[in-house]
Amino acid sequence: MKTKAITLSRRSFLKVSSLAGGGIVLGFSTVKAASSILDDAELFEPNGFIKITPDGIITIMAPNPELGQGVKTSLPMIVAEELDVDWSKIVIEQAPLNTEKFERQVAGGSGSVRSSWDSFRKAGATARKMLIEAAAKKWNVNTAECTTDKGFVVHKGSNKKGSYGEFASLASTMEIPKEVKLKDPSEYTIIGTRQRNVENKSIITGKAKYGFDTRREGMLFAMIARPSFGKKLKLFDDTATRAVTGVKNVVQHENSVAVLATSTWAAKKGRDALKLVWEDDGPLESTPDYMEALNKLIQQKSDAPKRNDGDVDQAFAGAAKILETTFEAPFLPHAPMEPMNFFADVREDKADLYGPTQTPARTRTDAAKALGLPESKITVGMSRQGGGFGRRLQSDYSVEAAMISKLAKSPVLVVWTREDDMQGGIYRPAGMYNYRAAINANKELIGWHLRAAAVNSGNASRENSFPAGAVSNFRVDSHNHISKITVGAWRAPNHNFIAFTEESFIDEIAHELGKDPVAFRLELLDRAKNSPSGSVAYDIEKYRGVVKLAAEMGNWGKQGVNGIYKGFGAHFSFGTYVAQVADVSIVDNKVKVHKVYCAVDCGRVINPLGAEQQIEGGIIDGLGHALYGELTLTKGVADQKNFNSYKLIRIPDAPDIEVKFVNSDAHPQGLGEPGLPPTGAAVANAIFAATGKRLKKQPFDLRIEPGS
Amino acid sequence: MATFKLNVNNKTHTVDVDPDTPLLWVLRDTLGLTGTKYGCGIAQCGACTVHLNGNAIRSCSLPVSAATSGKITTIEGLSENGTHPVQLAWDEEDVPQCGYCQAGQIMTAAAFLSRKPNPTDAEIETAMASHICRCGTYTRIKKAIRLAAEKGGKK
Ligand code: FES
Ligand code: FES
Numbered sequence: 001m002k003t004k005a006i007t008l009s010r011r012s013f014l015k016v017s018s019l020a021g022g023g024i025v026l027g028f029s030t031v032k033a034a035s036s037i038l039d040d041a042e043l044f045e046p047n048g049f050i051k052i053t054p055d056g057i058i059t060i061m062a063p064n065p066e067l068g069q070g071v072k073t074s075l076p077m078i079v080a081e082e083l084d085v086d087w088s089k090i091v092i093e094q095a096p097l098n099t100e101k102f103e104r105q106v107a108g109g110s111g112s113v114r115s116s117w118d119s120f121r122k123a124g125a126t127a128r129k130m131l132i133e134a135a136a137k138k139w140n141v142n143t144a145e146c147t148t149d150k151g152f153v154v155h156k157g158s159n160k161k162g163s164y165g166e167f168a169s170l171a172s173t174m175e176i177p178k179e180v181k182l183k184d185p186s187e188y189t190i191i192g193t194r195q196r197n198v199e200n201k202s203i204i205t206g207k208a209k210y211g212f213d214t215r216r217e218g219m220l221f222a223m224i225a226r227p228s229f230g231k232k233l234k235l236f237d238d239t240a241t242r243a244v245t246g247v248k249n250v251v252q253h254e255n256s257v258a259v260l261a262t263s264t265w266a267a268k269k270g271r272d273a274l275k276l277v278w279e280d281d282g283p284l285e286s287t288p289d290y291m292e293a294l295n296k297l298i299q300q301k302s303d304a305p306k307r308n309d310g311d312v313d314q315a316f317a318g319a320a321k322i323l324e325t326t327f328e329a330p331f332l333p334h335a336p337m338e339p340m341n342f343f344a345d346v347r348e349d350k351a352d353l354y355g356p357t358q359t360p361a362r363t364r365t366d367a368a369k370a371l372g373l374p375e376s377k378i379t380v381g382m383s384r385q386g387g388g389f390g391r392r393l394q395s396d397y398s399v400e401a402a403m404i405s406k407l408a409k410s411p412v413l414v415v416w417t418r419e420d421d422m423q424g425g426i427y428r429p430a431g432m433y434n435y436r437a438a439i440n441a442n443k444e445l446i447g448w449h450l451r452a453a454a455v456n457s458g459n460a461s462r463e464n465s466f467p468a469g470a471v472s473n474f475r476v477d478s479h480n481h482i483s484k485i486t487v488g489a490w491r492a493p494n495h496n497f498i499a500f501t502e503e504s505f506i507d508e509i510a511h512e513l514g515k516d517p518v519a520f521r522l523e524l525l526d527r528a529k530n531s532p533s534g535s536v537a538y539d540i541e542k543y544r545g546v547v548k549l550a551a552e553m554g555n556w557g558k559q560g561v562n563g564i565y566k567g568f569g570a571h572f573s574f575g576t577y578v579a580q581v582a583d584v585s586i587v588d589n590k591v592k593v594h595k596v597y598c599a600v601d602c603g604r605v606i607n608p609l610g611a612e613q614q615i616e617g618g619i620i621d622g623l624g625h626a627l628y629g630e631l632t633l634t635k636g637v638a639d640q641k642n643f644n645s646y647k648l649i650r651i652p653d654a655p656d657i658e659v660k661f662v663n664s665d666a667h668p669q670g671l672g673e674p675g676l677p678p679t680g681a682a683v684a685n686a687i688f689a690a691t692g693k694r695l696k697k698q699p700f701d702l703r704i705e706p707g708s
Numbered sequence: 709m710a711t712f713k714l715n716v717n718n719k720t721h722t723v724d725v726d727p728d729t730p731l732l733w734v735l736r737d738t739l740g741l742t743g744t745k746y747g748c749g750i751a752q753c754g755a756c757t758v759h760l761n762g763n764a765i766r767s768c769s770l771p772v773s774a775a776t777s778g779k780i781t782t783i784e785g786l787s788e789n790g791t792h793p794v795q796l797a798w799d800e801e802d803v804p805q806c807g808y809c810q811a812g813q814i815m816t817a818a819a820f821l822s823r824k825p826n827p828t829d830a831e832i833e834t835a836m837a838s839h840i841c842r843c844g845t846y847t848r849i850k851k852a853i854r855l856a857a858e859k860g861g862k863k
Contacts (some may be wrong), residue, residue: 068806196802203807204798206743206783207789210808213742221737245709247727263737264746265729337755337808337842338746386745386808387842418748433820609802613848617805620844641751643840652833654846 047084050079050127054655056165057153058085060223061095063356066105066114066199067336067385067392068617069672070610073198074113077606081190082124082183083410084148085164092198097380099362105382107358108393108489114575114669133174133366134167135160135554173626183606185665194609199384201383211383213354213416214343219411220248220260221403223267225274229425229484229636232281240273250274253405258404264415287430290455290481291328294432295480297453298326300567306463310473312438315447319438322462323512326435327501328697329454330630332428332490333638335648338386339421342401345411345527350377352403356385358392366395367402390489394426422646427631429457429470433501438473443513443523445471452498453479456487462498464541465519466572467506469536470528485633491621492573492673499571500626500698503681507568508694517568517685518551538572542601545662546570546579549599553660554581559689564594567680567686575669580619582655582682586690589704593623594684595656598675603666611671612659618675619657626680656668712776716741717785719813723772730758731775732767735782743783743811747840754839755814758782764819784793786818794818797856805843813839817853 051059060076060083076092097105106112128148135153136143139160147156185191202208227233233255240249241259246266251258259270316322317670342355344367351371357363360380368375385392401414416424431454438447448471454460463476490496492493510520522544529540547570550556559565563585570579583595605611628647632639641647684695693705714721716739723738730749735741735758747755747811749768756768759781767775786792790799794817794859804810820827820835827835841849 028856068804096823167724196799197804197807199807200799200802200804201790204783204795205786205803206741206815208807209742210745212746215740215742263725263729263733265726265737269726335842337753337806337840338745339747385806387806389842418750431801478836520754540770613802613805616847617844620846622846643748644750648840648842649844649846650840651836651846651849652845654850701754 011444030156041319043373050083050123052127052164052168054165054168055164056079056081056151057091058089058164059091059093061093061204063095063105064112065105065360065382065385066094067107067358067388068358069107069112070197070607071112073195074606074610075116075191076198077190077195079124080118081188083128084123084150086150087195089151094382094384096382097355097364099361105297105360107388109574109670111673114667117668121182125182125214126177129177129180130162130171130174130229131167134171135162138167139172156189167427172683192368192608194605195607196609201286201669208384210338211341211343211388212338212382212386212642214354216308216343216411219265219413220262221264222258222260222273222320222412222414223417224256224258224400224404224414224420225271225276225666226420226424227278227281228423229633230280230284231278233257234277234279235274236277238274241270241413244270244273246270249408249410251404253400253403253407256400258407258408258414260410260412267415268417285483285485286634287331287632290430290483291432293481294430294453294455297481298432298434298451300477300479301451302477302479306459306461306476306478307468307534308475309468309471312447312449312473312475315438315473316436316449318440319447320441321439321512323437323439323509324435325505325508325694325696326446327433328503329431329433329497330632330698331430331455331485332625332629333422333631333640333646334391334426334490335387335422335646336385336387336389336391339418340391340397340416340424341414341420342398342404343411343413344398344401346371346402346405349373351405353398353402354381354383355398355401356388356392357395357398358388358390359395362393363395363398366399370399370404371406383706391426393489396426412488416667418643419641420629422641425484426486428496429454429460429487431455431457431460431497433460433498435501435505437509439507439509445509445513446475447471449475449478451477453481455481455485460494462494464535464537465498466503466538466570467524467528469532469534472533474533484636492676495571495573495673495677496622497570497698499573499677500680500684503569503571503678504684504694504696506679507685507688518547518556521547521568521570540558540578542577542662543570543572546577546599546601549660549662550579550581550597553599553658554583556581561628565571565690567682567684569681569687571674571677573670573674573677576600576671576674578615578674578678579677580682582679584683584690586704591687591702591704592689593653593655596623596679597659597681598659599656599662600659600674601662601664602669602671602674603664604668605661606668608661611661614671615675616657617657618673619679620649620654622679623655623683624653624674626683626700627702628696628699714772714776714780715778716755716780717782718779725772727771727773728792729772730768731758731772731780733768734772735767737817739797741782741784742828745808745811747809747812752811752840753809754816755809759815759819762819762822764816768816786815792818793856794821797852797859801852801855803845803848803852805845809839809841809843813841813849816827817849817856821853825860827853
């Protein structure tokens, strides 16, 4: 067996504990992953957990929140590989928040797999080694003569064979090895194979329990009336509410009023019957106000540019031609399919919280503060989650549920209607992006200047994105417009729109220069390699690899063959390189997106079936929001309230998708987000090829002049 | 409040609820059948789809008082063990991401295929257009319906 020695670092530690009734529990926890792979706001730290009982049941705990990104399948696959078990026979369980066993349990930044890769393999390998040592001791043979085979320890000389369960109790008394050998990738039998979601069966039979499905003894359902932006509660009358059958209690929490009832419907009827009087509490902002403010900001340079290579002023002063384009991004709600909800049972001295959250640790910390309880008295469990897209990184809804339970002295499931969810006030920030490109007399791109501005977004830009490094005079200014509106991370924060702007502008420049857009990108990559300006924050060869592969997959070259026009987009985010070609045609003056070809380099792929699914979902998401997504505000109130006014992509608009992964042995990278960013640009650039119309705003204005 | 007799998954239940209560909440809160989901409450997303006499309907928009005369089937009652051809195809094509919309999608697909055992792609799109999947599993839904049709989606 080819093996590779890995020393557990001193700051990693493993814990072995005996299970009641015998058996071994191996938990592990390591220090934060190398910061080099963390390019975004969210933190992720590795963790894992194995349970083996004497009767041979092997359970692998999935510590990270599962909201559709597939980590309940892919993370245990990594452990199972090194543990050497039969994938079809293991049990997988969602672990609750446990900061002693797991360092941090987060779903964000496409980070679960990339930050867990090493520690999860080590956990599996460590447990395997201890089981071998236990077997050798029991059989009184040399450890070196023992190996494993799918859940069994085998002794070569004597042909002895015993299941892991047989050695579980003994293994739990063994010392944790300081060094473990990891498999050579050529020996992998689980990693890299196509595995279906381990929860398929429970999902397709309706048995999977989401937060909304939580049912506990004595629990009441609650719905809450909340103020819109710029309003606060003046007074309310609950006489009619209390007359609704099933309504049990009404409590005020800050500026909100909660109605608790024996059913969801009674809670809703009770809430609808509240007489509420709101009063002004600050400015009542509307979408045009934001756009005006952003528009002012993008006229300016900032005192501290995010990136400033060469001298853009000089480049623009000497330019033969200047191109200028401004892009606009609207606010977007996250609109996960399962609206916000959380269960809370708060007592005098303790609290039990349960529900859908991407950040259980933050939930506990924030709830502890609000409730005035020590964190040690609060448990947080994670349900399966009906999507998150960043919304469940927040703790507003879970802390609110805790407070309602405390005030009402009752276990409570706070549920949000779709209207509550959409109007609930945490959005992808609206933004504006002004680009200028300086072109010299030799038709070369010599200057690039981005002035970006967004609402309450720390940095509206991603200043090191391609083509940074390939343009000698390159400047990025970023502005923040501060407002009362609450915003938050939304799938592929910033990348989700910035990629559309960068890649559309590159396409525009290529056309201006009379160059093929793909060839132009490759030329820029050559420049970043041979004469870089400033630092280059992406791997040029990987970038080039996906650009070339996508072009090949998508038959890049001729436009208009059989009425099909092609557009290109590429982007690097969350450690992963993605390039896409979109095929569109115009039928009856309508745009139809037929197919998206997508090349991905995310390092080693753990589960190709799940990986393709994440990319497919990202592409549909990127396309859908480019076509339809827009939330506007009028005097602090969201104009879109439900799916009749807020449009999401549906099946007739969904293109065929072909995904290819670059064969790679490199450290696995993110997949939940990187598929999304290039799509808007690939489609917009294809629409330009078909119609000559440049799309600069999302959602796209797809009105096509007949005959164009 | 009033009492209603409901036939759900071949069992008769007597429930005491407000007559205007949508069937969805009776299923979920009174009968504990939480497989049927809430997504919008206004017949826009399809998450709440169940069968009433074999037809796919939006349980969020049907008052319980209008559901007493027929046979209601929820995702829990679609098959004994998840063995309906549509369910099997959903697993085989590995459709679910978060999974929240999928019970509704499966119920519509099952009712559709029982009426149209060999649909065209365009017919599949039209039939499923009333559903939203926020995770974007549409390409796999199409594949799964084609697969179920091949294997005899009419059951
Ligand atoms: S919940 Fe009934 S259609 Fe959306
Ligand atoms: S799988 Fe998540 S909404 Fe469809």
